[in-house]
Amino acid sequence: FQLADGFVGQTSAREACGIIVDMIKSKKMAGRALLLAGAPGTGKTAIALAIAQELGSKVPFCPMVGSEVYSSEVKKTEETKEVYEGEVTELSPEEIENPLGGYGKTLSQVIIGLKTVKGTKQLKLDPSIYESIQKERVTVGDVIYIEANTGARVGRSDAYATEFDLEAEEYVPLPKGEVHKKKEVVQDVTLNDLDIANARPQASYIMSMMGQLLKPKKTEITDKLRKEINKVVNKYIDQGIAELVPGVLFIDEVHLLDIECFTYLNKALESTLSPI
Known part of the structure; x- marks a missing residue:
């Protein structure tokens, strides 16, 4: 067995992921998907976590299982x-x-x-x-x-x-x-944070009292709201106020996703703000 950094075997996969890490660091992988296929127990998740470790803390890495799909685009803002x-x-x-x-x-x-x-x-x-x-x-x-x-x-x-x-x-x-x-x-702000902040505007005192009495519901983020947020983010990037750092979205057990999830992910990959 070839042992390196705690990994046994999978030499070709490690070498390929090393190239992927270099491309991510040079910001040439945004909007692309990487599929790790193999039998159970062959080290797919371990290699993905090794990619996260190699990228360091500056590149956002969001791991999840196949039963949930969220946005992992990240931008940076600066303020004095x-x-x-x-x-x-x-x-x-x-x-x-x-x-x-x-x-x-x-x-x-x-x-x-x-x-x-x-x-x-x-x-x-x-x-x-x-x-x-x-x-x-x-x-x-x-x-x-x-x-x-x-x-x-x-x-x-x-x-x-x-x-x-x-x-x-x-x-x-x-x-x-x-x-x-x-x-x-320099602050790291996710687009999801911006969506949630704008989806829950500050209410008046009476509405706040009503909100305490009523059962809270999950906030729905509409496509219209996402487009407005993306428009503002792109404006800040063009003005040099913000810098976009593409993150990495790792979905474990991806075979659990249905056709609607894959359709959404395919559409998300076409966005200029999409993660890897």
Whole structure:
């Protein structure tokens, strides 16, 4: 057996998928379908997951089974936001007595100290941001950036790179400039997110009350709405505001799909925003 990166055999299939990966990275595979056919247990799903691993985190990869078909087109948008960025030097939540009574305490604010090359700053933030910081498992020495009411962990400061001989952390340099700055943030937004956001417009207070009383129904995304969203996305791409990154849609057990699903997929492949 020929063993490579955990795979046994299937040398020709691995070589062919390597060519496919190169074509995806060079954006020459969008709007095309790749069929992996073979007997059960021959490694079709394993090769597909290996393609996802090889593409990295920048290329969106959406795995699913043959009983569901969704859109996996992805675009990137950029916007300028005011953010706080730096290495965490202090992280201390402050608690006060519960105003509603009882023996428990409630979180009043979070004090975070940030350090950059140009200086340090101490921030007193709303307790709501502490939840997102806890989810990111932020500790002293991590490099983070804070925008609106969320905080994101970038990595561990490279000043701590010599703490351990074996470390799985991603080390990043100390941010340059001031702690408070305007930063261009790149966000990954799927067309499905845009469809859902526009299919559920903000209702009035009375309608919101009615929505709580009535049983919620699944939102229907019409072809008209999709065409309008695609028109706006194409406009942003032409203006240079957004960049299209074709994703990979992997459908396992594709033989479970009926003729209507295959017809839809064939039509979707003809779109300029179609995934691979």
